[in-house]
Amino acid sequence: MSTAGSLTWFAQHESRLAWRDMLSMLAAGRRGRERQIAVGVAVFAGFMHVVAFFALGGAGRLGLHPDLPTLLTITAGALLSGSAMLSQAMESVTRTFYTRSDLELILSSPTRARRLFAVRIGAIAATVSLMSLLLLGPFIDVLAWRGGLRWLGGYGLIVAVSLVATALAVILTTSLFQTIGPKQTRLAAQIAAALIGGLFVIGLQMAAMFSTGTLSRLAFLRSHYVLAHVPDIHSAVWWPARAALGDAGSLVAVLAVSLLLFLAVTALYAPRFANYAVAASGVSHGSARRRRGSHTLRVRTAAATMRHKEILLLIRDPWLMSQSLMQLLYLLPPAALLWRSFAFGGHAAVVIVPVLIMAAGQLAGGLAWLTISGEDAADLVLTAPIAQSRLLRAKIEAVLECIAIMLGPFVLGLLLFSPALALIAACGIVASAASAATIQLWFRAQAKRSQFRRRHTASRIATFSEAFTSIAWAATGAVAAAGSWLAAIVALIAIAILAGVRLFSPARAR
Amino acid sequence: MRQDECPAALEIKGLRKRFERPAVDGLDLHVRPGEFYMLLGPNGAGKTTTLRMVSGLLRPDEGTIAVFGIDALADPIAAKQITGWLSDEPMIYDKLTPLEYLEFVAGLWNVETAVADARARDLLQWLGLEKHADERCEQFSRGMRQKVALAGALVHEPRLIILDEPLTGLDAGSARLVKNVLAARVRAGGTVIMTTHILEIAERMADRIGVIAGGRLIAEGTLDELRGRIGSGDASLEDMFLAIVEQDLTAA
Numbered sequence: 001m002s003t004a005g006s007l008t009w010f011a012q013h014e015s016r017l018a019w020r021d022m023l024s025m026l027a028a029g030r031r032g033r034e035r036q037i038a039v040g041v042a043v044f045a046g047f048m049h050v051v052a053f054f055a056l057g058g059a060g061r062l063g064l065h066p067d068l069p070t071l072l073t074i075t076a077g078a079l080l081s082g083s084a085m086l087s088q089a090m091e092s093v094t095r096t097f098y099t100r101s102d103l104e105l106i107l108s109s110p111t112r113a114r115r116l117f118a119v120r121i122g123a124i125a126a127t128v129s130l131m132s133l134l135l136l137g138p139f140i141d142v143l144a145w146r147g148g149l150r151w152l153g154g155y156g157l158i159v160a161v162s163l164v165a166t167a168l169a170v171i172l173t174t175s176l177f178q179t180i181g182p183k184q185t186r187l188a189a190q191i192a193a194a195l196i197g198g199l200f201v202i203g204l205q206m207a208a209m210f211s212t213g214t215l216s217r218l219a220f221l222r223s224h225y226v227l228a229h230v231p232d233i234h235s236a237v238w239w240p241a242r243a244a245l246g247d248a249g250s251l252v253a254v255l256a257v258s259l260l261l262f263l264a265v266t267a268l269y270a271p272r273f274a275n276y277a278v279a280a281s282g283v284s285h286g287s288a289r290r291r292r293g294s295h296t297l298r299v300r301t302a303a304a305t306m307r308h309k310e311i312l313l314l315i316r317d318p319w320l321m322s323q324s325l326m327q328l329l330y331l332l333p334p335a336a337l338l339w340r341s342f343a344f345g346g347h348a349a350v351v352i353v354p355v356l357i358m359a360a361g362q363l364a365g366g367l368a369w370l371t372i373s374g375e376d377a378a379d380l381v382l383t384a385p386i387a388q389s390r391l392l393r394a395k396i397e398a399v400l401e402c403i404a405i406m407l408g409p410f411v412l413g414l415l416l417f418s419p420a421l422a423l424i425a426a427c428g429i430v431a432s433a434a435s436a437a438t439i440q441l442w443f444r445a446q447a448k449r450s451q452f453r454r455r456h457t458a459s460r461i462a463t464f465s466e467a468f469t470s471i472a473w474a475a476t477g478a479v480a481a482a483g484s485w486l487a488a489i490v491a492l493i494a495i496a497i498l499a500g501v502r503l504f505s506p507a508r509a510r
Numbered sequence: 511m512r513q514d515e516c517p518a519a520l521e522i523k524g525l526r527k528r529f530e531r532p533a534v535d536g537l538d539l540h541v542r543p544g545e546f547y548m549l550l551g552p553n554g555a556g557k558t559t560t561l562r563m564v565s566g567l568l569r570p571d572e573g574t575i576a577v578f579g580i581d582a583l584a585d586p587i588a589a590k591q592i593t594g595w596l597s598d599e600p601m602i603y604d605k606l607t608p609l610e611y612l613e614f615v616a617g618l619w620n621v622e623t624a625v626a627d628a629r630a631r632d633l634l635q636w637l638g639l640e641k642h643a644d645e646r647c648e649q650f651s652r653g654m655r656q657k658v659a660l661a662g663a664l665v666h667e668p669r670l671i672i673l674d675e676p677l678t679g680l681d682a683g684s685a686r687l688v689k690n691v692l693a694a695r696v697r698a699g700g701t702v703i704m705t706t707h708i709l710e711i712a713e714r715m716a717d718r719i720g721v722i723a724g725g726r727l728i729a730e731g732t733l734d735e736l737r738g739r740i741g742s743g744d745a746s747l748e749d750m751f752l753a754i755v756e757q758d759l760t761a762a
Contacts, residue, residue, distance in 0.1 A: 295609040295644055297616065297627040305617025309603070316605035316646070377601040380662060383565050384618035385591035 005111035010119040018123060048138035056142055066245060068233050072226070074241035081136065082161045085128045087197030089162075089169030092124040094189040096273070097177070097280040107274060117273035121266045125166040132158050150246025157244045157251070160258035167258075167265040174269055174276065182279040187318050302386045303394035310371045310398035317449070353421055353481040354474035356410055357428035361470025364403055364433035366452070368440035371395040374449040396437050403433045421481055428477035431491075435469040435498055442505035465501040472497055517579030519543045519670050519701035520564060525573030527725075533559040535725035537573070541703055541718075543669075546696045548716035549705045552755055556725035557705045558597075561672050564703075565595040577670055591619065594668030598675035600659035604648035608639055608658045611647065612665045619666035626665060633661040636691050638684075653684040660688060664695070671695060673704040677711065689715060713747040721754050728758045 003009060023037065066074075096117070106116055133155065140154035172192070176185045231237045242250035300308060314321060372395055375381055381391060407429055415422035443462035472494035480487035522539040526532065534556040541547045551557050562568040564575055566586045575582040575589075582589035602611055609630060616626035634640045637657040642650070647658060656676065663671060671692070677685045692702050693715065706712055712719055719736060721729040729736060737745055740753045 295607060295613075297609065297613045297623055297630055299613060299616045299621060299623040299626050302618050302620060305614055308617075309606070309614050312610070313603060313605050376603050379565075379567060379595060379597055379601050380615065381618070382567050383590055383593065383595045385587045385620075386618060387587065 005115070007115050007119060010116045011122070014116075014119050014123050018127070045134075045138065048135070049142060052139040052142040056139060056146070066241075068227055068230065071233065071238045071241040072230055074244050075238065078157065078161055078240050078244065081132060081158070082165050084197050085132060085162050085165035086169055086172075087193040088131065089124055089128050089166045090173055090189055090193035090196065092127065093121075093169050093173040094186055094193070096120050096124070097173075097182070097276050098186055103277050107278065113274040113277075114271040118266050118270040120273075121166065121170060121270060124169070125163055125262060128166055129159050129162040132162060148246070151244075153246045153248070153251045154244045156255055157240055160240070160243070160254045163258040163262040167262045170265050170269050174272065177276050177279070182276070186280075302384070303390055303397075306381075306391050306394035307398040307401065310395055311402065313449070314367070314370065314402065350421065350478070350481040352410070352414060353425045353428065354478040356407055356414075356425050357432045357477040358470050358474040360403055360407055360429040361432035361436045361466065361473060363406065364399055365436035365440060365466040365470075367399045367402055368396065368437040370449060370452060371399055372437075372440050372444045373447050374452060375446070376449055378446050392441065396441070399437050400430075400433060403429065424477055424480045428473050428480075431476075431494070432470050432473035435473065435494070436466050438498070439466050439469065439501055439505075442502060445506075461501065461504050465497065469494055469497050469501075516543050518576065519545065519578060520547075520703060521574075521576040522560070522564070523574045525560065525563065525575065526571045527556075527559050527563060527568065528571055532725050534563070534570070537722070537725060537727055539720065539727060541701060543578070543701055544696065544699050545701055546692070546715055546717045547701070547703045548712040548719045549703060549722060550709070550712060550719060550751055551705075551722035555722045557722055558674050559725075560722070561595075561674050561703065561705065565593060565672055566590055567595070592669040594663035594666065594671045596660055596663040596671075596673045596676050598678045600652070600655040602647050602655055602658050602662070605646055607644050607646055608634055608661065609643045611658055612661055615662040615665050621666050629665050629667065630661070633664055633691075636694075637661055637687055652679045653681055656680060657684060657688065660691065664691070667700075669700060671700055671702045673702065675705055675707065677706060677708060685711075709747045709751060719747070721751060723755055723758050729754045 023034070107113055136158055137155070140151055140158075143151040143154065173185070173189050176189055176192070180188060239250040240254050243254045299305070372392065382388070384391070411422050411426050411429070414425055439462055472490065476487050476490040476494055479490050518540050520539065520541040522537055525534050525537040525539075527534040537556070537560060539560075549557050549560070559568065563570045564577070564582065566582065566589065570583070577589040577593055580589045580592070603614075606614065612630035612633070613626065616623075616630070621629070631640070631643075634643050637660065639654065639657055639661070642654065647655060650658065656679070660673075660676065663673070673692070676688060680688065689711065692704070696702055696717075713733060716733075718730065718732055720727055721736075729739060731739065733747065736747075736750050736754070740750055740757075745753070
């Protein structure tokens with residue numbers, strides 16, 4: 001048994017909490033569902049292996065001495081995964097500072113808090129690794145099966161990238177803490193995390209769109225322009241790519257460098273974490289935000305009151321706003337494409353329709369959760385002398401208003417280019433947003449707005465069905481934009497998904 | 511109209527609610543208009559469940575609830591129009607100011623703008639929140655949040671005010687302010703039903719006290735009537751409460 005307060009003791013404590021937290025998340029808070037969880041994970045892993053099998057084609061046959069475009073493609077893939085890992089790690093580091101749950105107990109105890117924080121940094125690296133292994137592991141397995149065991153080096157590369165991503169996340173977040181202080185760091189770090197997660201892929205798409213006129217990242221990476229500007233094939237820059245391809249020497253070098261960086265950062269920064277956590281805990285005692293001038297009451301109808309409240313709460317919560325609006329970042333490449341098509345008379349604007357419809361579904365899902373399930377004064381609303389159906393309708397109207405404000409300019413832009421495409425996009429946006437809001441209505445469960453990030457754990461069916469209906473409506477829009485009557489069949493599939501979801505929804509039992 | 515001809519502020523008959531076990535088990539309760547009625551009971555006695563059913567937050571399995579003669583189960587909207595509810599956990603919006611919160615509540619209860627404005631400012635003044643009327647609630651202490659929630663429960667001037675442990679976590683000064691506001695409401699003709707574990711407050715404020723255990727009303731009356739029931743003329747409410755609950759446990 002390890003000594004209380006030692007590194008291993010903290011590691012045991014943290015791993016027990018993490019294990020129970022993960023089980024609870026997978027079981028959506030219900031106990032005694034271990035068997036279902038195991039079956040679910042196995043089915044997911046099987047499904048991912050099938051996806052990997054069909055997605056990879058002949059990639060497993062790549063040799064140990066690939067050409068420059070292949071090395072560049074693998075490096076870009078590693079950077080893409082790395083940016084997602086960095087984003088996830090930054091969020092976890094921020095949470096370590098600001099989640100008070102047991103910090104006050106530990107910081108007030110006579111143990112060395114730096115040990116706990118060292119363990120927590122390690123736990124972040126482990127979590128980031130695990131998530132990536134779960135998603136990318138099946139692809140590595142399929143490559144190893146088809147092309148030889150050397151491909152298992154990919155696992156080593158994932159571990160190395162996650163160690164580097166965690167180290168960078170610690171450096172970036174603590175730098176933010178030092179420069180802008182604890183009050184602004186939380187929001188800034190979360191926005192930075194989301195930007196880092198999305199900007200690499202968006203940047204690639206934007207570059208691809210301006211150089212090749214498509215949204216294809218692969219075409220861009222293999223273009224003569226890029227190949228002329230990257231380092232020589234023998235450069236150390238390609239070691240990670242070579243490690244992924246099974247070159248043992250490169251793998252050992254990459255793992256050693258990343259481990260050294262991670263250990264150095266942990267040793268250097270863990271002792272500072274306690275100070276940052278204390279500073280973060282004092283944030284809520286800061287000065288109050290006061291309205292300019294005294295507010296004069298203006299009582300509206302109950303439904304208008306509800307809509308006004310929902311929009312006000314959303315506007316005033318920059319964190320929630322950033323979480324919701326981050327999805328709009330992904331609209332930048334299609335917006336640029338629209339501008340380019342409009343300016344140069346291309347036909348690629350058709351691509352924008354499904355992207356807008358998809359974004360509408362995803363945005364509406366998040367906003368509908370906030371307004372319907374994330375009602376912080378549920379008792380007050382339930383005891384109000386007004387039919388609950390009217391209040392729910394007002395909440396959904398608020399969601400649709402927000403969607404209209406956010407996506408309206410894109411549809412108007414499309415209208416200048418093609419009225420028919422604008423009409424298809426508008427119809428698709430309404431259908432997709434209404435479907436997502438309806439699903440949230442069927443699966444509503446009382447929660448706090450602050451639990452927004454964990455909303456997906458409440459119901460897996462709701463999460464997946466929301467994504468599937470958005471995809472189905474986006475596909476409908478794409479087929480309709482291409483001028484095919486088959487769009488009607490795809491629309492029927494979307495409706496069928498919605499009807500199927502209704503069968504499993506708790507609303508049916510109410 | 512004579513007092514006994516007025517409909518009861520709250521009339522509960524045969525109320526039952528079962529979760530994994532019966533939470534409320536055939537409860538009858540009669541609260542008169544203009545009365546400060548204190549509902550006491552040990553943890554898990556069914557007090558909160560009862561009040562949540564009266565407020566329309568839970569649907570009973572059996573029984574009837576009438577608020578000033580309005581069948582709260584058949585016409586919940588009409589009953590809610592004259593009822594105010596406050597729980598022990600203040601549910602307010604962090605990103606709204608107290609005035610904006612009261613504006614929201616006034617909108618839900620359809621209070622006229624000028625009336626709502628005057629009442630909101632009066633309430634915030636009585637509760638010592640006027641300096642914070644335009645600050646967002648996110649920085650407020652628990653006591654301040656509870657006072658904002660109380661203002662919300664009163665801004666539509668309900669005839670029946672239901673409060674579940676409203677003084678939990680309040681400091682002495684805040685608790686006194688809340689008690690003063692409630693006492694003023696009763697003096698103005700309002701009816702208050704309140705649960706509390708602070709028996710000293712029940713002893714000082716209540717017109718009548720109901721003791722509930724195992725989902726049933728096991729004793730009811732004024733302080734003197736309850737003293738008479740246990741046969742001790744100078745017993746404190748704490749002594750009486752413990753004796754009544756003990757008697758009930760022994761009888762069961």
